[in-house]
Amino acid sequence: MNNNKLLPPVAQVGCALIALLIMGCGSGQSPTGKPAGSPPGSRSSPPGMGGGMPVMVITKRVAPQSFIDRFTALGTARANESIEVTARTTSIVTRINFRDGQQLRSGDVIVELDARQESANLSLAEAQLTQAESQYQRSKALQATNVVSAADLDQLEANLLVARAQVRGAKARLDTLSVKAPFAGTVGLRKISLGDLVGPDTIMTTLDDTSVIKLEFGIPETFIGDVRTGMTILADSTVYPDQRFEGTVSSIDSRVDPVTRAVTVIATVPNGDGLLKPGMFLTVALERQRADVLLIPEEALVPREGRQYVFVVEDGKAMEREVTIGRRAPGLAEIRGGIAAGELVITEGTQRVRSGSAVQMAPNS
Structure with missing residues (x-):
């Protein structure tokens, strides 16, 4: 006969709880999983702090x-020299000596105006000059014989000087009827026809010297101290994506724009191949080296x-x-x-x- 008796259910649960507490104390861990004795709310230190790994x-x-500090700006290409060709006097167009886009040399006659009246005036002035010279020379030869007084000779000399001045004036007026190129360049589109009555307000064509392009752009006033004439600039155009243009700063404005706080700078870019045209936009880059x-x-x-x-x-x-x-x-x-x-x-x-x-x-x- 077995003397052992089964324990009541409540007693069995109590024994199980006692066993769990004994195991927890032996493991050295608190119920939260932290090492025994760790203060509540404590954390482990990050690497490198509190003795952790570096x-x-x-x-x-x-x-x-x-x-090398680089500054970029948007610049506008302008012709080295550029004019609107007009007449200096009012007259009729009698001859047009250019084709659209033609290259001209300095002094080439672009347009000729009706010069008949001025040619006649020049002929008259030259005839009067010849007469004045003849009278003066004849009277000067007779002065030694006291036939001509000194006062009369002085008057004839004055007449001679006036006649010479009239000839020069007639030649100058005749010259205004030949419209000439003041510099070598490319002529633009013709805006007149033969027989047109033109005057100082009539634009007959344009003339641009594009052998050198003036590239105009602005720089912030904070950059002024680092920009000087003679320094190199680089320019790019979307028209020629694979080509870079090199130029030189030629002038810097003496004033800062009060609105944009920028200073206008002009750089010259050689354009012998004629790729750059006046009015084109280019991206300009300025570089400065600071030691x-x-x-x-x-x-x-x-x-x-x-x-x-x-x-x-x-x-x-x-x-x-x-x-x-x-x-x-x-x-x-x-x-x-x-x-x-x-x-x-x-x-x-x-x-x-x-x-x-x-x-x-x-x-x-």
Whole structure:
């Protein structure tokens, strides 16, 4: 006969709870899974903090470098010389000596106007000059015999001078009826016909010297100190995507536009092949090189609340520094304050560290 008796159900549940408590105490873990004795609410430290493993980072030593700063602007091409061809007097067109788009030399006659009246006036003036010269020479020969007084001779000399002036005036008026090219260039479209009555307000055609193009563009006033006459510019046109044009700054305006805060600059671009036309738009690039500039990779910057920070490695720890940023180039930023040449900045791993974190620099960084 078995003397052992079955325990009531309530007693069985109590025994099970006692066994679980004994096992928990033996494992050294609290019911929350943290090590026994850990204060409530405590967390494990991130890497590199509180004795944790150092964070692996990549660094770069700050050193002065030559920094090429580029500024771009939209420029307008203009002819080296450009005029609207008009007559200096009112007359009838009798001859047209050009074709649309023709190349002209300086002094070529573009248009001839009716010169019959002025030719007649010149002939009359020349005849009067011949007569005045004859009278003067004859009277001068007779002065020695006292036939002609000194006063009469002076009057004849004055008449001679007047006659010569009248001839010069007649020639000048006749010359105005031949419209000439003041410089070599390309003539534009003809806007007149034979027999037209033209005057100073009549545009007969245009004349452009495009052997050199003047490229006009604006630069911000902050850039004025870095632009000087003689410096090189590069220009691109969407019309010729595979070609770059090189020019030279020839002049800089003496005033800043009060609205745009920009200064007008003119650069000359050789155009012997005639590819560039007046009125074309080109993208102009100006480059300036600044020596002894501290540059760091942009990925080293940590922006926060409108400010820029970097992490500098000091005694094996990442130390946060606020820096002052200058100009930027693709992938680079100029540092104007906050760090010095020779210091190590973290370029990769900035998001895994805090100021004071222990760090380990990757090999070859």
